[in-house]
Structures are given as structure tokens and as C-alpha cells.
Amino acid sequence: MRDREAKKIGLAIVGAGRVGLFRGEVAMRHPQVGWIGIAEKNPERAKLVGDKLKADFITDDYRTLLNRPEVNAVIISTDEHLHVDPILHAVQRGHSLMIEKPLATDLADSARVLDRKSTRLNSSHMSE
DSSP: OOOTTTOOEEEEEEOOSHHHHHHHHHHHTSTTEEEEEEEOSSHHHHHHHHHHHTOSEEESOHHHHHTSTTOOEEEEOSOGGGSHHHHHHHHHHTOEEEEESOSOSSHHHHHHHHTOOSSOEEEEOOOO
């Protein structure tokens, strides 16, 4: 595990595709990041990204990851139609969030997320 005394961000990355890997590579170089966990359904991809990021924890279930005591910040980088459930779970846990655009794929789900104002949300878009 990284030096937890000098660093304070326990980062959960939900979805380890291209964007999750990119965000993780940036995060692993940040001096405030002391712990990285990954939730990814595809076991081969989870291992590949986990090895590249030197992840501290890997699982196929975002709930297991977001319930870890080390986690205090979350990047949601799943496929767009899978954003809402992990967002709502992270909000329920009080984690700060960075969410890849779009927030959700329909207006009702977006409203469900925005109604939860008890946490910091940051929606992001990565261009090539």
C-alpha cells in the first residue's frame, strides 16, 4: 500500500475501460492519492488495468469497492447507461465524485442523481 500518512485520497475507479485507465494513470501520479481500487466486470481487463495502476484492491462489484473504508473519492467511468447505480451508491456513502459525461442517459435518472445534493459532483468529458 502507498504511504497513507502523507496522502489522503482513497480513490475508487468504477469501470476500467479506456477512460478509467486514463483517469487512473493521472491519479496514480498525484501526490495526494494514497490508495486506488478498481471495480470492473471483465476479469482480464480488471487485471490489466489493476497491474498498470498498481491497484490496492480489485473487484467485479462496485458496491464492494465503494463500501471499502479507504475510499473517499470516486471516478465513475462505466459505459454511459451504467452510470446511475454506482453514482447513487457513492452519494449514499458520502464520497466525492467525478463522473464521465453524460450524467445519465435519460432525464428521469439525471433528476434522481441531481436530487442527491449531499456530495460533490463533477461531470467530465475527455476529448481525443
